[in-house]
Amino acid sequence: MKSKNNNIEEIAGQARNDSAKGTKRIISGSQILIESLICEGVDTIFGYPGGQIIPVFDTLYDFKNEINHILTRHEQGATHAAQGYARVSGKVGVCFVTSGPGATNVITGIGDAMLDSTPMVVIAGQVGANLLGTDAFQEIDVVGITQPITKWSYQIRRAEDISWAIARAFYIARSGRPGPVVLDFTKNAQAQNVEFEYQPCDFIRSYIPVPEVNPAQIEAAAQLIDEAKKPFALVGQGVILGNAEEELKAFLEKAGIPAGNTLLGLSALPSDYPLNKGFLGMHGNIGPNMKTNEADVIIAIGMRFDDRVTGDLTKYAKQAKIIHLDIDASEIGKNVPVDVAVLGDAKETLAALTEKVKKNSHTEWIRSFDEYDKLEYDKVIRKEIHPEHGQITMGEVVRRVSEATENKAVLVTDVGQNQMMASRYFKYSQPRSIVTSGGLGTMGFGIPAAMGAKIGAPERTVCLFCGDGGFQMTMQELGTIMQEQIGVKIIILNNHFLGMVRQWQELFFDERYSFTEMKNPDFVTIARAYGIASKEVNEREELDGAINDMLQDDKPYLLVVNVETKGLVYPMVPAGACITDILLCD
Amino acid sequence: MQESTLYTITIFSENTVGLLNQITIIFTRRGINIETLSVSPSAIKGIHKFTITVFSTKDMIEKVVQQIDKRVDILKAYYSTDDELVFQEIALYKIATNKLLALGSIEEIIRKYNIQILEMNETFMVLQKTGHYKETQGLFDELKDSVGVLQFIRSGRIAITKSKVERLSDMLASIEEKVTNEG
Numbered sequence: 086m087k088s089k090n091n092n093i094e095e096i097a098g099q100a101r102n103d104s105a106k107g108t109k110r111i112i113s114g115s116q117i118l119i120e121s122l123i124c125e126g127v128d129t130i131f132g133y134p135g136g137q138i139i140p141v142f143d144t145l146y147d148f149k150n151e152i153n154h155i156l157t158r159h160e161q162g163a164t165h166a167a168q169g170y171a172r173v174s175g176k177v178g179v180c181f182v183t184s185g186p187g188a189t190n191v192i193t194g195i196g197d198a199m200l201d202s203t204p205m206v207v208i209a210g211q212v213g214a215n216l217l218g219t220d221a222f223q224e225i226d227v228v229g230i231t232q233p234i235t236k237w238s239y240q241i242r243r244a245e246d247i248s249w250a251i252a253r254a255f256y257i258a259r260s261g262r263p264g265p266v267v268l269d270f271t272k273n274a275q276a277q278n279v280e281f282e283y284q285p286c287d288f289i290r291s292y293i294p295v296p297e298v299n300p301a302q303i304e305a306a307a308q309l310i311d312e313a314k315k316p317f318a319l320v321g322q323g324v325i326l327g328n329a330e331e332e333l334k335a336f337l338e339k340a341g342i343p344a345g346n347t348l349l350g351l352s353a354l355p356s357d358y359p360l361n362k363g364f365l366g367m368h369g370n371i372g373p374n375m376k377t378n379e380a381d382v383i384i385a386i387g388m389r390f391d392d393r394v395t396g397d398l399t400k401y402a403k404q405a406k407i408i409h410l411d412i413d414a415s416e417i418g419k420n421v422p423v424d425v426a427v428l429g430d431a432k433e434t435l436a437a438l439t440e441k442v443k444k445n446s447h448t449e450w451i452r453s454f455d456e457y458d459k460l461e462y463d464k465v466i467r468k469e470i471h472p473e474h475g476q477i478t479m480g481e482v483v484r485r486v487s488e489a490t491e492n493k494a495v496l497v498t499d500v501g502q503n504q505m506m507a508s509r510y511f512k513y514s515q516p517r518s519i520v521t522s523g524g525l526g527t528m529g530f531g532i533p534a535a536m537g538a539k540i541g542a543p544e545r546t547v548c549l550f551c552g553d554g555g556f557q558m559t560m561q562e563l564g565t566i567m568q569e570q571i572g573v574k575i576i577i578l579n580n581h582f583l584g585m586v587r588q589w590q591e592l593f594f595d596e597r598y599s600f601t602e603m604k605n606p607d608f609v610t611i612a613r614a615y616g617i618a619s620k621e622v623n624e625r626e627e628l629d630g631a632i633n634d635m636l637q638d639d640k641p642y643l644l645v646v647n648v649e650t651k652g653l654v655y656p657m658v659p660a661g662a663c664i665t666d667i668l669l670c671d
Numbered sequence: 672m673q674e675s676t677l678y679t680i681t682i683f684s685e686n687t688v689g690l691l692n693q694i695t696i697i698f699t700r701r702g703i704n705i706e707t708l709s710v711s712p713s714a715i716k717g718i719h720k721f722t723i724t725v726f727s728t729k730d731m732i733e734k735v736v737q738q739i740d741k742r743v744d745i746l747k748a749y750y751s752t753d754d755e756l757v758f759q760e761i762a763l764y765k766i767a768t769n770k771l772l773a774l775g776s777i778e779e780i781i782r783k784y785n786i787q788i789l790e791m792n793e794t795f796m797v798l799q800k801t802g803h804y805k806e807t808q809g810l811f812d813e814l815k816d817s818v819g820v821l822q823f824i825r826s827g828r829i830a831i832t833k834s835k836v837e838r839l840s841d842m843l844a845s846i847e848e849k850v851t852n853e854g
């Protein structure tokens with residue numbers, strides 16, 4: 086590992102020296118690409134080769150010691166793996182794919198990264214520039230397709246533009262509100278030999294990634310907070326992306342403010358942190374949802390008032406003054422009218438706000454969350470995590486796995502009931518501990534994202550919870566896990582249904598279970614085919630033993646837990662309802 | 672429900688391939704129809720200026736303009752209402768020469784509508800009129816009924832703000848100042 090990094094330093098150093106001395110080497114476009122990536126600190130790439138990117142893969146062959154390329158089994162897997170990698174490490178995830186079908190296969194991952202603000206650079210091969218627009222073999226308009234779902238999408242047609250485009254791509258992907266960038270890389274540019282020089286990018290005149298902090302906004306926000314009797318903070322992923330967890334705590338503690346988290350904001354605060362009042366939104370905790378409509382001042386921090394958080398906007402927090410801290414000006418007032426906007430990087434704005442606000446404690450107000458916690462425990466949580474009879478529940482599996490890792494693992498989820506149960510019952514003790522598809526809600530995200538997370542944080546235990554449906558959407562990635570021996574712990578919460586859809590059918594469509602029941606394969610046999618240790622559990626008594634087996638080493642493992650077939654995720658705010666109209670168990 | 676009014680959106684952008692698409696997809700997503708569009712190089716070298724008019728509500732137009740402004744290649748986007756602008760459109764009308772001559776006094780029409788003649792031969796004439804939509808449309812309606820119009824074309828709106836603040840040059844100046852201070 087060490088020699089790898091030394092080499093990377095050497096290559097990046099040489100590029101810098103060459104630029105400084107003006108002694109530029111003439112190398113191929115493909116090599117310029119790889120060396121530019123190395124200059125950006127890239128050491129891991131997820132990809133899949135094909136005709137229009139072969140020259141790049143050929144060059145990659147010479148850089149096997151510097152760059153760890155992971156061959157996934159499908160390009161969608163490469164993007165989700167890059168996302169998982171980026172989310173846990175804070176670095177930019179990188180993918181290589183070929184043109185045509187390779188490029189269309191990455192659309193889901195790019196869309197997911199766009200909605201969840203994940204820094205990612207996808208480099209797709211493209212037919213030679215002379216063939217563009219002719220319906221050449223595997224030609225597709227990648228820039229046109231990806232413009233609506235990227236921060237920036239650019240076609241490189243000449244080798245002279247490669248290092249410029251890479252520098253710009255990385256700057257755009259990771260600065261400000263992060264997001265995906267696509268580079269559509271024509272084959273002629275890959276092959277062409279030109280002078281190489283690398284200049285990192287830190288400025289684009291048409292792009293202001295981080296708005297300057299405006300003292301008047303801080304002042305106005307502080308005044309509202311100081312006057313508040315019932316202030317409530319809504320914490321989103323912006324805090325994590327801005328590495329502002331400590332600043333957040335300092336702010337909440339000084340001003341005595343309780344906080345709720347969005348799905349992607351989970352793990353910004355530890356689960357047992359006294360001011361952390363839980364999870365917001367459709368399947369969130371009762372307290373934070375009810376209190377949103379009781380608070381007199383709401384401080385939204387790096388969150389975007391998604392409809393899964395707000396429910397019916399006409400009945401959302403109407404009594405409250407709203408302060409919105411965000412790095413993205415276009416989020417201000419997009420869904421909810423805002424009284425004070427505080428633009429900037431959460432790390433800076435929170436620190437500035439903390440300095441300005443008065444010390445406060447709001448003891449009574451903070452304590453008033455307790456009754457809802459108790460209600461939820463009695464009505465929902467106890468049954469879910471300590472059931473006394475009946476089939477195994479999803480919640481108890483999640484809580485036991487979490488505890489078996491001392492709540493230190495990275496949680497990865499797929500989408501559906503498994504996602505909501507895992508997010509609710511897993512416990513977080515450090516930041517960047519959840520990787521889940523929030524905005525796009527992509528089934529099949531789980532397995533590849535978990536692989537990327539493990540590669541991005543190799544020292545941490547990575548536990549993936551997925552449904553039997555979602556698992557089968559990307560289970561070909563077991564091949565990648567086998568080949569690379571990626572030590573992910575996969576837990577299928579098998580209910581033999583597309584559970585979340587079945588839940589809606591039960592609650593809102595008269596129990597008409599239209600195409601949601603699934604006949605499943607023997608998952609343990611599938612794991613065996615890939616040489617991955619596996620066990621299936623039906624009885625509660627077997628659960629702890631199986632979890633211990635799974636966690637005893639750092640190897641990949643598939644645990645199949647057959648859970649209750651008709652479990653329901655509660656509490657639930659039905660889609661479009663007011664956030665205080667919460668369904669509890671019958 | 673807020674009322675729908677005509678807004679003029681002014682956008683300054685880098686001159687890169689695919690920029691128009693980046694802008695139009697933002698309207699498409701929200702189901703907004705573009706009424707007029709005009710694009711050309713601006714007074715500042717390398718920067719293009721788009722003038723777009725749409726019917727929308729104030730609430731919606733604010734969000735849309737922010738989302739346009741956010742795109743990496745866009746320098747600045749803002750919206751204005753008609754009272755904040757001096758604006759103009761240009762229209763061309765192709766008319767059969769014999770029909771127009773048969774009308775009698777061309778002079779009268781030219782004076783009344785303040786028209787220019789761009790081309791004239793024995794088969795057709797091309798008239799040009801600048802003005803607001805109502806004016807260019809008024810002439811079209813009149814000509815259509817009296818002599819018939821062989822071809823008609825109207826440009827998108829171009830507009831200049833009445834404001835004393837020059838938003839783009841001020842912005843560029845402040846960027847420049849920052850860059851020189853920092854580096």
Ligand SMILES: Cc1ncc(C[n+]2csc(CCOP(=O)(O)OP(=O)(O)O)c2C)c(N)n1
Nearest residue numbers: 501502503528552553554555582583584585
């Ligand atoms: C790619 C994709 N297709 C369809 C959906 C719609 N959908 C949301 S949850 C769900 C059911 C998921 O079933 P399963 O993976 O078994 O998980 P469970 O809900 O049972 O935990 C479906 C079909 C989706 N989110 N993503």
